[in-house]
Amino acid sequence: MSALRIENLYKAFGRLVVTNNVNLTIEDGERHAIIGPNGAGKTSLLNQIGGQLRSTRGRIFLKGEEITGCGPEQVSARGLARTFQRNNLLPGLQALENVRLAVEIKRGRPLNFYQRAESRRDIMERAHDILERVHLSHAASRRVEQLAYGEQRQLEVGLALASEPDVVLLDEPTAGMSPIETAQMMRLVAGLPKSLSIVMIEHDMEVVFALADRITVLYYGEVLASGRPQDIRDNQQVREVYLGIRH
């Protein structure tokens, strides 16, 4: 049983087809990178898996169970978490509170209306742990608005981890980052537990070839090629697409 399986996924907005019969299987513990030029439909694909977007046709299976058409909260409950390409955090709240909310939903009693949220030691500890894992312990009490861009990207990953997923979708984790920040994010992703399956959209080829077990190339909503890094590197069509010889 695979961690994530996508069957003949198709999504169109009127006449605009953003996902054209995509088939993809992610095995347990796999690190899978999705690459492709801008507008290839990578984020739309992630949005359909994550439940933010409803597919026109096709099916999605998480750990063998169908999640097609499920909303984000259900997908999260079933064990899939995601980050967003543009920072999508809770801006007025502290970094710690952001994570605490995610942990509470997963581990706590979110309907509790009479106890102080901070009184749950185990939840607070877990939140601190996650912040440490994403190298944000020093910024725990700072509001998201006050965090540096790179720190916000790290918090994105933190929020995803807080949901204790089996599969995590990373949407351009290193987007807009300096080389140092990119290296740090790379170490973070590389250090994620092997039990976690990772699907990562990336533009930075260094990151892709360093981290990915397998790569899928998306082009105009279709899978152009899929396989091991060296196979993709040698693929003629892929090179044409990236070098712009043929559009």
Added chain:
Amino acid sequence: MEAVLTQAFNGLVYSSVLFLLAAGLSLIFGLMNVVNIAHGSFYMLGAFFGLGVVALTGNFWLAVLIAPIIVAAIGVAVETGFIRPLYRRHHLDQVLLTFGFTLVFYDLVETFGGMQIYTLATPGILAGSIHILGNVIPVYHLFLVALGFGVGGSLWWFIDRSRIGAMVRAGVDDSNMAAGVGINVGLLFTSIFAVGAALAGLAGVAAGPELGIYAGMDVEILIPAFIVIVIGGTGSLRGAFGGSLIVGEADTFGKAYLPEMAMFLIYILMIAVLLTRPDGLFGRAKAT
């Protein structure tokens, strides 16, 4: 059968007035993401300024020309002075601000006009009625319908065909991008707000003789106007048009045939539409 046709035409008259308001509201919301609660106030101000012009000059047409211009000027002042500083803030803040203006305008009108209902004398050329298809239709009704459709049609053409219209459409779709392409978004916003205000003011002075002029007419027209854009879909002229037809006819037929239900009818209509089509019947979700 004649009765139904008469009611249908009456409905058209109300639809015309609603359309003038909804068009402005929709444009303002679609372009600027501003919910102008004070739109009904512009309608009321237009009517009262119209009264003033007629009192001073005795000329109805002058009133129809000047009142909207005065209201547009007020609109410019409100937009540049008070709404513009709020663009970076949450759009609900603008709701609160324009709500505040509603109170101010109402008080001013009540102070200068009192609580009575005024009538505006219609010019001789629009008096009387004509016979169409066995129905007796007041000429003034024809005038209102023609005005509504005429303005609507011109607006439609303008937005669809002209360069400035293209800028408006670009701004409605994505104002950040529009600014990036060099469009003077500030000027555009102010202009659209002024146009919206002028349309509301025009509706006020034109519909005044028909619907009555009194302090409190702002709220009476505002809620149906908002129901129109919610049903039709915000940010869409087509939605404002379709919505005003639906609401205008529903309300008129409701009052004629189901007087007990009339008060509830358009609310129930809106609830039904919102629950099945949250974006309105002709609406499109914004890009940002």
Added chain:
Amino acid sequence: MVSILIAVVALLLPLIFGGYFLDFATEVLIFAIFAMSLDILLGYTGLMSFGHAAFFGVSAYAVIILGADYGVSLWLGFIAGIVTAVIAAAAIGFFCVRVKGIPFLMLTMAFSQLIYSAALKWRDFTGGSDGIGGVSRPNLFSWSLYDSNVMYVVALGFFLATFFALKRLVDSPLGRSFIGIRENEMRMRAMGCPTQQYKLLSFIISGAFAGLAGSLYALFNSFISPDAVHWAMSGDVLLMVTLGGVGSLVGPVLGAAAFLGLKYFISSTTQHWLLIIGIIFIICVLFFPRGIYGAVESLEQKLK
């Protein structure tokens, strides 16, 4: 510590002064509960409603109708009023949380106007525009609520209970979820929170406390008319919350006091209440977005 001292003094002052001021303070406390209830919905969950008077008014109507037409003790009616408000909030909220932003605003106003229209039309039941009166304030054990001191203490009791209950709520996991939804609903959903259900919960809790205020109002006023469900009433409580400071719980209390104080003072000297409150409100939105409470907090910061 200082603020607690000021609060205690402020709450005890009316009992010392008595008379008209005591009645005014009672009314302020009742509307403070009403305003705090709206703050849960608006300030903490981020949902702007223009129809909150629906729950306030429906509750008051229940109390008065049960008392006047069916001879039900006003205390029993009190509870019935709150239950009615909760049912109304659940029913209306069920529909409203399905939409956001402007449609939500319009939908809440629409439902509230429907109730207003019903109150107006349904003369036999609600007394129409004349309203219903003819009930008397009940006794609390051996004390008569017609004793202004007793009435005030009753209102104070419910006010304090509400304040501390809602304070607990906003510090609790549930309250924090509301805040999370306000900050970024999409994110909360991606984190696994069924936000629509939570928004409904917020709506119901908010409606329940608005109902509590309505029941107290019925007790205090012994009279109800459709004005209590008119959207002008919804506008008034919205003004109170915004003037006082959205999302602070204390703010709405200050806002209720300021609003009602201004209203009575200004109305006694001039006809232009709407003009003045409109201008104050515009200034508040532009320059004091965090209201009276926010301004006080900023002042405190500067003095440190």
